Amino acid sequence: MRRALAIQADIQTLHSLIAEAAMAVRGYLLTGRDDFLNPYRHAQQALPATLDSLRRHVRDPVVMASLRHIDELWQRKQESLEELRIEGRSLPPADLQAHLIGSKGVLDELRTEIQITYARETELVREYSAAARRAFLRNLWVDFVTSALVLASGLGAFLLLFSGVVQRVKLLVVNAERLSRGEALETLPNGRDELGLLAERLQNASVLLARRADEARAASLAKTQFxxxxxxxxxxxxxxxxxxxxxxxxxxxxxxxxxxxxxxxxxxxxxxxxxxxxxxxxxxxxGDLKLSLAPQSLHELAQEATDLVTPFAQRQGIVLHLVPPFADVAALADRQRLRQVLINLLSNAIKYNRPGGEVFLGVRLESDQVWISIRDTGIGIRPELLPRLFAPFERLDAEHAGVEGTGLGLAVSRQLMRCMGGDIEVQSTPGVGSVFSLRLARARRAADAPPAATSAAPATNTSQPNDMRPVLVIEDNASNLALMQALIARRPQWRMVAARDGEAGLREARAEPPALILLDLNLSGRSGESVLAELRADPAFRETPVVVVSADALPETIERLRAAGANDYLTKPLEVARFLALLDRIAA
CATH class of the missing domain: 1.20.58 (Methane Monooxygenase Hydroxylase; Chain G, domain 1)
Incomplete structure (x- = not known):
């Protein structure tokens, strides 16, 4: 049991080191900073010792075979990571893409093999526990017969011992199962016998797993911040x-x-x-993607998505059709992410269509599921290319056809659908067209559409109609300030007041109360979030519209700032039409 638990702990360490090495090299490729490679160098030093420890402890031939495979896969992965570290930043995009896909495949094999090994060790722990219990019960039966024949008075003591030991063994088995699920262990009586030592080892393993979980959460937080x-x-x-x-x-x-x-x-x-x-x-x-699953009206989402892609379709000479019935059909989904998937698939259906082609958006019900289909009359996809369709950075023949794209849209769409409990299926006939089908759980009623973001009414303005309203821009980037100046200059009813940091912005606001505040988040010195908090705490600015203008486009950041009192949140790069409409709405 102790050896099996030690093997499980080493497998967890092996998995963490490999994941940290891969993440470190990826971070280095994105940033070029050498300190991102520290976890990778640590993994290079620590992994051989961990593998040696596993070889010393493993007895099971199945686990030994898996371990040899893991060793081979790690050597391949290490060679791939080393090539990426040395040459990755200088490779052409296509070569880098191919290398990353190949390296990801090796990492997936490693993870699968490690999971198989860990599952086998968990099975062995159960077998060891069962064997120990069977042997113990056999010995108890012999002792019981012997004690009954030798001394009747010893029967009471024996039964007491029997009851206590079996209870401890049962608790050990329960704790072993709880440990495999990552749950807290039940308390066992103190003891220095074998059972007591085993309980101590289980407790140590539990503490180790908890520490690993904390480290994983810290790594996830660091990745989100990055x-x-x-x-x-x-x-x-x-x-x-x-x-x-x-x-x-x-x-x-x-x-x-x-x-x-x-x-x-x-x-x-x-x-x-x-x-x-x-x-x-x-x-x-x-695992950092946050979704809000709720019943969504498919008619509203379909209409919204088609309205957004209609200008693109008109430029391409493509006709869009909404195939009824959509009324009262609802699906369980995240509204923003389902709209993102629909827009992506509709855009693809337009891009890969023929001149004068058509795109049909329809829905059908099937038991407790809803299927949304996007059918085009385009060039279709050859059967041998379908298995590669949803691979990241895979564009099939699009580059030769002169169609722009990133090769990530379909990969992201499938992952988003699966995160919402659904999936994407595709059928295609070359020369005839393709049908992409989205599967989601059916909802009994559609949730009300979330209200559009609106800016609060501007503070009371006693100036004459022809007076220029001050708009305070708190921004520390010179290029962004110049852009704001150029945009605001196109609305003669506004004049811009600039501040390069949070403290200066607060001073300007108090010196001349603005009709609107445009606030960046990542300011030098004091953060924009703390500036917003101070503005909302001051009665003089509680009704002043404050619009955050930031390059941080994470949904959780947008939700947090809206909850903190921001009237609106514009992400960089700015949409000029939306920005000017905001000025017009507040000036009205």
């Missing part, structure tokens, strides 16, 4: 690029420079989509 910082750092420069490009598009519409501006906007939005999809994949893999 994703937030990465999103902010990538979105901040894109804000200036796309913001000024949208202004130039408006000013130079119809000029010879319009096609070049269109290329800038398409490339910038393509990069933004890639950032969002990579962050979604990372959140799903780490």
């Amino acid at each position: 994703l937030s910082r990465t999103s902010h750092e990538l979105r901040t420069p894109l804000n200036a690029i796309l913001g000024f490009a949208q202004l130039l598009e408006t000013d130079l519409r119809g000029s010879p420079h319009s096609p070049q501006l269109e290329h800038i906007l398409v490339a910038g939005r393509h990069l933004l989509t890639l950032i969002d999809e990579v962050l979604d994949i990372a959140r799903i893999e780490s």
Whole structure:
């Protein structure tokens, strides 16, 4: 039992070291910072010792075979990680993509083999416990007969011992099962015999697992923080690029420079989509994706999704059809994520269609399930390519067909559907078209659609109609301030007051109460969140509209800031039309 528990602890350590090594190299590829490789170097040093410990303790031939396979897979994974560390940042995107997919496959094999090994050891622990109990009961029977024949007075003492030991063995078995499930152990009587030592070992193993769980939670939190910082750092420069490009598009519409501006906007939005999809994949893999499952009206979602992609369809010459019936059909889903999946699949159906083609969006009921189908009349998908359809960064023949994309949309969509308890299925006939079907649990009634975000009414303004209203912009990035200045200049009823940090913003607000405050979150010195808290605590600013403008696009951040008192939350890169509409709405 002690050896089996030691083997289980080593398997947990092995799994943690391999996961930390892979995460470290991925972080290094994203950031280029050498300190991200510290967990990888630690794993290189610690893994051989852990594998040696397992070889010394393992007796079971099945586990030994799995261990040899794990050793081989780790060598392959280590070689792959080392190549990524040395050459990954200089590889062309296509080669890096192929290398990452191959390395992910090896990591999946490792995880599967480790799970098989751990499950086998758990089975052995049960067998050892059962064998010990059977042997103990056999010995008890012999002792009982002997004691009954030798001395009747010893019977009472023997029965007392019998009852106590069996109870302890049962508790040990229960604790072994609870340990395998990661639950807290029941308290056992103190003892220095074998049972007492076994109970002590189980308790130590429980403490070890709890510590590993805490470490895993800490690693997950660090990854979430890293994703937030990465999103902010990538979105901040894109804000200036796309913001000024949208202004130039408006000013130079119809000029010879319009096609070049269109290329800038398409490339910038393509990069933004890639950032969002990579962050979604990372959140799903780490278990950080938060969903709010509730009954959703499919008619409303379908109408909303088709309205959003209709301009794109018109440019491509594609006709969209909503196939009834949609009325009163509801599914259990997260509204935002289901809309994201629908928009992605509708966009694909438009992109991969033929000129003058059609796209049909329909729904059907099947027992307690709802199927949403998106059918196109496009080029279709060859049967041999279907197994690769949902692989990350896999674009099949799209690159040769000249269709833009990231290769992540379908991978993210399938993962989102599975997180909502559903899935995606596909049927395709080359030259005829494809049908993507979304499966979800049926809901009995649709939830009310969440109210659209609205800004609070502006503070009472006693100035004359022609006076310019002050809008306070608290932002520490020079490019973003320049963009704000250019945008606000297009609305003559507003004038901009700038502050480069939180303290300066509070001073400006108190010196001249603004009609609107635009607040960045990641400010130098004092954070934007603490500035918002102080503004809402001051009676003079409780009714002043405060709109957060941040590159942090994580849903949990947006929800937290709205709950803290923000009237609206705009993510960078800014949508110029939405920003100007916000100014007009507050000025009205």
